[in-house]
Amino acid sequence: MLAFWECEIVSKSERKTVRKRRSPEEARAEILSAAQARLREFGVGGLNVADVARDCGMSHATVIHHFGNTAGMRTALVEHMTDVLLRDVIIALQQSDSPNPPDILRQLFAALSEGGHARLLAWLAVSGDEFSQGAPHSDQVANLFAELVPVLASRIPDHLDQKATAKRIIFLTATAALGYGIGGEPLAAVMGVSSEEAQEFPAWLGELLYPLLEG
Amino acid sequence: MLAFWECEIVSKSERKTVRKRRSPEEARAEILSAAQARLREFGVGGLNVADVARDCGMSHATVIHHFGNTAGMRTALVEHMTDVLLRDVIIALQQSDSPNPPDILRQLFAALSEGGHARLLAWLAVSGDEFSQGAPHSDQVANLFAELVPVLASRIPDHLDQKATAKRIIFLTATAALGYGIGGEPLAAVMGVSSEEAQEFPAWLGELLYPLLEG
DNA sequence: ATCTTTATCTACATCATTGTTAATAGCTGC
DNA sequence: GCAGCTATTAACAATGATGTAGATAAAGAT
Structure with a gap:
């Protein structure tokens, strides 16, 4: 049994996720690839940042960081x-x-x-x-x-x-x-x-x- | 200048909206027509019950009442x-x-x-x-x-x-x-x-x- | 080693959409 | 007129998606 502050510290330290750091080009390519796969499989409705990000193993905030917003991701996909x-x-x-x-x-x-x-x-x-x-x-x-x-x-x-x-x-x-x-x-x-x-x-x-x- | 209770009564009585009561067939036809128009103009993204309902001059709850849910409206549209x-x-x-x-x-x-x-x-x-x-x-x-x-x-x-x-x-x-x-x-x-x-x-x-x- | 940069994450705030519920109002039949 | 049916509505609840902010960690530079 741990004291509450220890619990807090342990849980916070365990929650430290290992981050996979990519170059911007790598990240964009990975995201667009996943987005294209989702488009093929689920149609237009599957094109949201959350699901695409999950397919890439990253948080959706990262997707937005690279493309500005959802529309940015979509137009980039169309361009590609x-x-x-x-x-x-x-x-x-x-x-x-x-x-x-x-x-x-x-x-x-x-x-x-x-x-x-x-x-x-x-x-x-x-x-x-x-x-x-x-x-x-x-x-x-x-x-x-x-x-x-x-x-x-x-x-x-x-x-x-x-x-x-x-x-x-x-x-x-x-x-x-x-x-x-x-x-x-x-x-x-x-x-x-x-x-x-x-x-x-x-x-x-x-x-x-x-x-x-x-x- | 009215007393506050009069204000309340007046505002509530004024808020009584006139309802246009349609037959179920009329309502469904009207809704599907509006949905088709939205599909033509705005693409798949424009197919939500709220906007379709507004185009018909009704509340979105009415649309759901007639088609069960959004998917019901969409499949009915495709069928039509x-x-x-x-x-x-x-x-x-x-x-x-x-x-x-x-x-x-x-x-x-x-x-x-x-x-x-x-x-x-x-x-x-x-x-x-x-x-x-x-x-x-x-x-x-x-x-x-x-x-x-x-x-x-x-x-x-x-x-x-x-x-x-x-x-x-x-x-x-x-x-x-x-x-x-x-x-x-x-x-x-x-x-x-x-x-x-x-x-x-x-x-x-x-x-x-x-x-x-x-x- | 230390610093700088920035890609990444968590947590939160916001907005849009959907669906539910209870009350209301417009018909139809009596 | 009155009663029953139900189409309609407002208000609320719930969910999901989007976007933001601050903290953190991985890499390169000095």
């Missing part, structure tokens, strides 16, 4: 995810160095529909202007498309409006990839389409567009 | 919106009584991309299982597609797998409509596509698929 999205698209377009337009389109489709990118864009579209600060880098995306259009246009038969058709093809590829990435799985399920058939879909779309790129 | 979505799709497919497959596809595209239906589906996809109770009526949707597939398949050339091709065409139309409804506007803006050009896109898609339906 759009950065990754843009990087993936750029890589996809550069990777298909064989300037074979169907290949390019397939890469574009994959880059937009995979890796949760479509879900990110859907989230941005649905979360009413709440995260538009960290929104996609319009200029870079515009440049990307501006470079892509003439590549496709040069392959399109003369009797068509080459530039307009190229834009439409890209537009179709992008919208289909978006819809595929967001609702492809449940849609396939409800249509009785097997997952193998669904996975062949991008290739089929490429073949469908091939006649337009034979010029 | 998916009902409307399904109804619109059915109407669209029946309306094109001229069994001209390109027309059918165009109607399907319009029904899925317009009226905020695409945004609803995106919302469902992003809101991690939070509202899956009120999710689309899988059976009816499956029946819908089951009826649609043979109509298209009969028009598809023999040398192709008619049923598989029909499914792919429907799949493409649906995913493109989804992506178009969700991200068509900002995508067109960043691609330098005018809104007129974007509005012609569904028709162009129909023409693109036309050769497959000439059988």
